[in-house]
Amino acid sequence: MRTTSQTGAISRKLIIGTSIPVILVGLVFGWWSFTRYQHQRARAAWKTTTLERLAGLSLTNEVISRELETLKASRGAGDHQQWTGESVLV
Numbered sequence: 001m002r003t004t005s006q007t008g009a010i011s012r013k014l015i016i017g018t019s020i021p022v023i024l025v026g027l028v029f030g031w032w033s034f035t036r037y038q039h040q041r042a043r044a045a046w047k048t049t050t051l052e053r054l055a056g057l058s059l060t061n062e063v064i065s066r067e068l069e070t071l072k073a074s075r076g077a078g079d080h081q082q083w084t085g086e087s088v089l090v
Contacts, residue, residue, distance in 0.1 A: 067085045 071083075071085050
C-alpha cells in the first residue's frame with residue numbers, strides 16, 4: 001500500500017515529467033515562430049524595393065511597338081538595314 005507521501009511524490013514526478021517536454025516544445029515553437037517572423041519581415045522589405053526597381057526597368061508594349069515601328073520605317077536599302085534598336089532585336 002502507498003502512503004500519502006508516496007502518492008504525492010509520484011504525482012510531483014508525473015507533473016515534472018510532463019511539464020518539461022511541454023515547455024521544451026513551447027520553446028522550440030516560439031523560436032521557430034520568431035525566426036520565421038524575422039525572415040518574413042526581411043523578405044517584405046526586399047520585395048518592396050525590388051518590385052519598385054523592376055517596375056522602373058520594365059518596358060511597356062507601347063514603347064516596344066513604337067521602337068519596332070521606328071525600325072520598320074527607317075529600313076534602308078541594301079546593306080544598311082537596321083535590325084536592332086534600344087530594346088528590340090528584329
